[in-house]
Amino acid sequence: MQNTMIRAVLCLSLLLHPAVAGQAWAEEELAPGSDTCLEKAEDTASVIQCFGAAHKYWDKLLNTNYSAVLANCESGPDPEVCRTHVRTAQRHWIQYRDAMSSAIAEMDGGGSLRRQWAAGFLARETKKQAQLLDPER
Numbered sequence: 001m002q003n004t005m006i007r008a009v010l011c012l013s014l015l016l017h018p019a020v021a022g023q024a025w026a027e028e029e030l031a032p033g034s035d036t037c038l039e040k041a042e043d044t045a046s047v048i049q050c051f052g053a054a055h056k057y058w059d060k061l062l063n064t065n066y067s068a069v070l071a072n073c074e075s076g077p078d079p080e081v082c083r084t085h086v087r088t089a090q091r092h093w094i095q096y097r098d099a100m101s102s103a104i105a106e107m108d109g110g111g112s113l114r115r116q117w118a119a120g121f122l123a124r125e126t127k128k129q130a131q132l133l134d135p136e137r
Contacts, residue, residue: 030124030127031057032057037049038050044112044115051123055126059130062126062130065130065134100125101125105118
């Protein structure tokens, strides 16, 4: 009973947060297995681990897609300019992602929910970037 109550409170608090409320979580799983992981999560650390696994999944794909985009630069009119722009954009994106994740974790004095939101942000933003750089899109 207590575990069910904890899960319900965690899920409700995540859904009520403004950064999450607009997300269509029920429509699309964050990463393979993440819905099941979050359903089984019993505490803050478990939720953060679920988001960490989702982040790891998307980060691996992001690195693959980034390499493919750099390779695709070779077929353009000026491969060096293309590679420079892609690298610069990716470096700026990483700075943004890391800074925003840290800011979210510290907002309102930090706390366990803020760490969960920061971990979720990191996973969602990495997913978006991996999809943006997908050479098949």
